[in-house]
Amino acid sequence: QKEVEQNSGPLSVPEGAIASLNCTYSDRGSQSFFWYRQYSGKSPELIMSIYSNGDKEDGRFTAQLNKASQYVSLLIRDSQPSDSATYLCAVSDSGAGSYQLTFGKGTKLSVIP
Amino acid sequence: NAGVTQTPKFQVLKTGQSMTLQCAQDMNHNSMYWYRQDPGMGLRLIYYSASEGTTDKGEVPNGYNVSRLNKREFSLRLESAAPSQTSVYFCASSTGGNQPQHFGDGTRLSIL
Numbered sequence: 001q002k003e004v005e006q007n008s009g010p011l012s013v014p015e016g017a018i019a020s021l022n023c024t025y026s027d028r029g030s031q032s033f034f035w036y037r038q039y040s041g042k043s044p045e046l047i048m049s050i051y052s053n054g055d056k057e058d059g060r061f062t063a064q065l066n067k068a069s070q071y072v073s074l075l076i077r078d079s080q081p082s083d084s085a086t087y088l089c090a091v092s093d094s095g096a097g098s099y100q101l102t103f104g105k106g107t108k109l110s111v112i113p
Numbered sequence: 114n115a116g117v118t119q120t121p122k123f124q125v126l127k128t129g130q131s132m133t134l135q136c137a138q139d140m141n142h143n144s145m146y147w148y149r150q151d152p153g154m155g156l157r158l159i160y161y162s163a164s165e166g167t168t169d170k171g172e173v174p175n176g177y178n179v180s181r182l183n184k185r186e187f188s189l190r191l192e193s194a195a196p197s198q199t200s201v202y203f204c205a206s207s208t209g210g211n212q213p214q215h216f217g218d219g220t221r222l223s224i225l
Contacts, residue, residue, distance in 0.1 A: 031211050032211035032212070032213075034213050042218075042219075043203055043216040043217060043218050043219050044156070044203070044216050045216070046213050046214075046215065049213050051211075088155075088156070090213075090214075092211040099144050099161060099163045099207075099209060099210065100158060100161065100171070101158075101214060103155050103156040104155065105153070105154070105155035106155065
């Protein structure tokens with residue numbers, strides 16, 4: 001059973017601080033990694049994709065991937081109250097022709113004004 | 114720019130009733146997916162269609178059937194609804210392979 005683990009939170013950070021969200025996965029052959037943001041009562045929204053080791057930056061968001069440690073993280077700089085949401089980590093299944101993602105249960109982030 | 118469209122948005126059923134959830138995407142994506150999301154359980158894959166003409170079971174397929182009607186449309190059918198199927202159902206699509214999935218707004222289904 002492939003697993004994606006996230007701390008459920010809630011993670012509370014003050015406005016303007018850096019929020020750090022972490023995710024570990026069990027499938028060593030996974031090649032693609034995604035972060036989704038889900039506001040309460042809404043659908044998941046893709047915010048970051050990362051495919052190779054290292055950092056990938058997009059605005060206030062930075063995704064970090066370490067395949068050797070099977071670890072992926074998301075940093076949110078200058079956190080805003082509008083960033084308050086649940087963040088889902090998703091990892092692609094390995095294997096030829098695999099089309100599935102395994103999702104973590106999400107980390108709830110609360111940004112305090 | 115519609116993306117992934119799900120209908121209906123809300124539905125209340127009685128135990129034993131049947132219904133079909135509809136999903137359509139206008140992004141020319143090859144792959145489509147049905148998930149359910151329950152509190153504390155995360156997103157769980159019910160069925161997926163890697164390409165037009167194919168369907169495969171996911172993690173929780175029991176009690177559901179699917180039809181990939183054409184490249185745009187992928188429906189989910191509950192033949193005899195049970196209270197355990199009360200959930201939020203999301204349809205998603207992607208270009209395929211290890212590419213990200215894009216989600217519809219969801220259907221909130223309650224079964225009494």
